Amino acid sequence: DQQVKQNSPSLSVQEGRISILNCDYTNSMFDYFLWYKKYPAEGPTFLISISSIKDKNEDGRFTVFLNKSAKHLSLHIVPSQPGDSAVYFCAASASSGTYKYIFGTGTRLKVLA
């Protein structure tokens, strides 16, 4: 029962172009969403988050879009840089008494110089 899905295991993008990573969820109780970046041999690093009361949140080169009706969120990275090459995880949580994140399986982004 995969409540958070990242259907693209990998993505390659040219340096300077836009990277778009997608995430779908099934549980309508989720009201907070996060993106984490993970390099090999390191723990996940928090990138950006969005509450369900918003449909967009921007932080520098990173923007997260939330479409509640489609239960879909996406992370846009503009412009993409070689240092962005990593595995990106989407995570979701619910304020209704749970104390955990549900993670997707990750998308490996490769930014080509």
Added chain:
Amino acid sequence: DAGVTQSPTHLIKTRGQHVTLRCSPISGHKSVSWYQQVLGQGPQFIFQYYEKEERGRGNFPDRFSARQFPNYSSELNVNALLLGDSALYLCASSFLSSQSNTEAFFGQGTRLTVV
């Protein structure tokens, strides 16, 4: 400022043995969560502790246990290790007890290999 620190970074154990993993949260954070990440998957929630009380437990067998100390550091214990317990074990700390509307910060993880 120190981030979340975990020890040890790598560990090799034999089937049937017991293991203890340790985590120190970010100063001022009272919530510690443990996650297991196996290759090719996202992190899976194991436990959350807040103010020394267990606030949540994932779908893991009773061989897994944890506790939080008065200084908010935490230990994850796994008994009777199985080959399938081989994974990266991640600790995350956050300021609030609820994982909604707050981000958690992860340590570098402990890579456990069971042989």
